[in-house]
Amino acid sequence: xxxxxxxxxxxxxxxxxxxxxxxxxxxxxxxxxxxxxxxxxxxxxxxxxxxxxxxxxxxxxxxxxxxxxxxxxxxxxxxxxxxxxxxxxxxxxxxxxxxxxxxxxxxxxxxxxxxxxxxxxxxxxxxxxxxxxxxxxxxxxxxxxxxxxxxxxxxxxxxxxxxxxxxxxxxxxxxxxxxxxxxxxxxxxxxxxxxxxxxxxxxxxxx
Amino acid sequence: xxxxxxxxxxxxxxxxxxxxxxxxxxxxxxxxxxxxxxxxxxxxxxxxxxxxxxxxxxxxxxxxxxxxxxxxxxxxxxxxxxxxxxxxxxxxxxxxxxxxxxxxxxxxxxxxxxxxxxxxxxxxxxxxxxxxxxxxxxxxxxxxxxxxxxxxxxxxxxxxxxxxxxxxxxxxxxxxxxxxxxxxxxxxxxxxxxxxxxxxxxxxxxxxxxxxxxxxxxxx
Numbered sequence: 001x002x003x004x005x006x007x008x009x010x011x012x013x014x015x016x017x018x019x020x021x022x023x024x025x026x027x028x029x030x031x032x033x034x035x036x037x038x039x040x041x042x043x044x045x046x047x048x049x050x051x052x053x054x055x056x057x058x059x060x061x062x063x064x065x066x067x068x069x070x071x072x073x074x075x076x077x078x079x080x081x082x083x084x085x086x087x088x089x090x091x092x093x094x095x096x097x098x099x100x101x102x103x104x105x106x107x108x109x110x111x112x113x114x115x116x117x118x119x120x121x122x123x124x125x126x127x128x129x130x131x132x133x134x135x136x137x138x139x140x141x142x143x144x145x146x147x148x149x150x151x152x153x154x155x156x157x158x159x160x161x162x163x164x165x166x167x168x169x170x171x172x173x174x175x176x177x178x179x180x181x182x183x184x185x186x187x188x189x190x191x192x193x194x195x196x197x198x199x200x201x202x203x204x205x206x207x
Numbered sequence: 208x209x210x211x212x213x214x215x216x217x218x219x220x221x222x223x224x225x226x227x228x229x230x231x232x233x234x235x236x237x238x239x240x241x242x243x244x245x246x247x248x249x250x251x252x253x254x255x256x257x258x259x260x261x262x263x264x265x266x267x268x269x270x271x272x273x274x275x276x277x278x279x280x281x282x283x284x285x286x287x288x289x290x291x292x293x294x295x296x297x298x299x300x301x302x303x304x305x306x307x308x309x310x311x312x313x314x315x316x317x318x319x320x321x322x323x324x325x326x327x328x329x330x331x332x333x334x335x336x337x338x339x340x341x342x343x344x345x346x347x348x349x350x351x352x353x354x355x356x357x358x359x360x361x362x363x364x365x366x367x368x369x370x371x372x373x374x375x376x377x378x379x380x381x382x383x384x385x386x387x388x389x390x391x392x393x394x395x396x397x398x399x400x401x402x403x404x405x406x407x408x409x410x411x412x413x414x415x416x417x418x419x420x421x422x423x424x425x426x427x
Contacts, residue, residue, distance in 0.1 A: 052349065058313075066349055067313070136380075181215040189222050196226065198377070 018162070018177060019099075022155040027096025029148040030089045036144040037085025043141075044069055044080050057140045062199050068139035073130045076123070085145060088120060092152055107163065114160050121153035128191060132198045146191065154184055247405040248393045254303050255389065257382070259322075259331045262293055264301040269404060269424045271300055274307035274390040276398040277318035277338040278346045285399050286339040288414035292421065300421060304335060306386035307398050314345060314352045317374075319383040321356035324373035328365050337362065 043055040043065060057065040068074060074081055095113060099105070124146050131138060158177040164170050176183060253272045264270070273289070275282045293302055306322070308315035318338050325334035337359045338345075345352040353374070360370040373379050390400070394407060401408040403420055411417050 054349065064313075067351055070350055136375075179211050179214065181211055182218060185215050185218045185222075189218065192222065192226075196229075 018158070018180065021180070022159050023096050023099035025096070025151050025155040026092050027100055029152045030091075030093030030096050033085060033089035033145055033148040033152070034093055036141045036148075037082040037089055040065070040069070040082035040139075040141050041080065041086060044074075044082065059140070062136075062138055063140055064137045065139040065141060067137045068131060068135055068142060071130075071135055073127065073135065076126075081127070088116060089148075091116070110156070110160055110163070113156050117149075117153040117156045120149045124149045128194075132194060136198075138195065138199075147188070150187055151184060154180065154187070248402060248407070250405050252389050252393055253305075253402050253405060254301075255385075258386075259304045259326055259335075261302045261304060261332055261335070262297060262300060265298045267301065269300045269421060270303065270402075271421065272303040272305060272402040274305045274386075274393075274395045274398055274400045274402075276307055276309045276312060276315045277322065277335075278312035278315040278342065279309060279398045280342075280346075282399045283339050283342045283346075288417060291414065292418065295418075296421065299425060304331075305390060306383045307390045307395055307400070308383065308387065309398060313347070313349060316380070316383060317351060317353065318345075318356065319386075320374050320379045321359070323379045323382050324370045325360060325363065325365060327373050327379075328369065330363050330365060333363050334359060 043057070046053045047055065047066070047069060055065040055069065057063070058067070077084065092113075095105075127142065128146055131142065158174075158180055161170075161174045162177050164174055250270075254270060258272075273285075275285075289302070292300075306319040308319045310316075322331060322334045322338060325331055338356075341355075341359070345355045356374070357367065357371060360367055393402065401411060401417070404424055408417070408420055411420060
């Protein structure tokens with residue numbers, strides 16, 4: 001019996017390039033998301049204490065936090081969204097750092113992260129839709145959150161797909177992992193295209 | 208280089224090229240009629256078929272075009288003068304209003320869309336009047352003044368469902384953006400900017416100046 005056969009799927013060695021990338025994406029993505037969420041929280045507090053406060057990211061009618069932050073969508077679950085971000089991204093950053101430290105996490109832990117990241121990515125896409133087609137404004141800090149949430153979700157998902165035992169019919173999905181950055185760029189490209197299309201008249205007047 | 212890296216770089220390159228391509232294409236199709244120091248601007252750029260006319264000259268000899276921003280204070284300051292000029296000259300001049308919302312005015316673009324939504328129900332002039340006469344009430348507010356503008360639509364007895372729909376319609380925003388783009392290609396940099404028979408009025412400071420310019424054009 002070889003050592004390979006003795007390994008349980010959830011402890012399969014995942015020390016390759018992609019595992020390191022995943023750890024860095026979680027650590028840096030989580031950190032950047034945390035910064036963006038913290039900044040948005042500070043801006044929200046400034047707005048609450050001074051109704052005439054103009055957020056630092058209100059640049060023009062399209063790129064504007066002020067008009068986005070004051071919508072009902074900005075507190076979708078009753079509390080301002082950035083507060084969820086501070087909690088979520090802090091946890092993701094910690095997990096990334098723990099992975100960089102070389103700790104091997106159990107499968108249930110990864111599935112928990114998957115649940116959180118899936119919620120995050122669904123929420124972010126609802127927010128993208130609201131921002132583009134309902135509010136008609138883009139908030140730069142929020143867009144930072146979109147970018148990192150998608151990366152965190154993608155790399156977490158690819159990690160979990162790679163843990164599917166080869167006997168499972170779903171195992172072929174793990175092959176996507178070989179094209180991780182292609183998937184990421186394609187994903188961003190679709191959102192970029194939607195933004196350009198939605199606000200094309202505006203962008204074109206800036207030329 | 209792995210296949211993944213090659214594909215990723217290729218895709219990034221394609222995205223950049225497509226965006227650059229669209230921008231160039233857009234720039235080439237935009238009408239260019241930049242005028243400097245009083246040179247005549249292509250009348251087709253200054254007055255489009257769908258541009259809003261507050262008065263139309265019977266003989267079509269004198270056309271005054273104003274690029275305006277409903278939230279700009281100098282535009283509101285010019286409004287009473289324009290009102291008087293329109294009352295005085297009536298059908299002797301064509302007066303055309305073009306949208307030129309300034310990005311630093313939070314509700315300027317929305318106000319222009321409100322005017323356009325009213326125009327869709329043939330009430331542009333009335334909305335134009337309401338927006339300027341109440342600028343103090345809605346101007347320079349940080350929050351979107353949608354409710355206020357819907358209120359004006361109600362005052363005018365417009366079909367509110369349609370007004371609201373038109374206000375949010377990307378086609379309305381595009382219509383406003385087209386006006387702005389025309390203004391830019393005509394060399395408009397701020398508001399209000401007036402063009403009399405295709406020439407930008409750069410020396411007009413008072414109502415008297417404007418009246419004198421119109422009189423000269425009517426005489427000439």
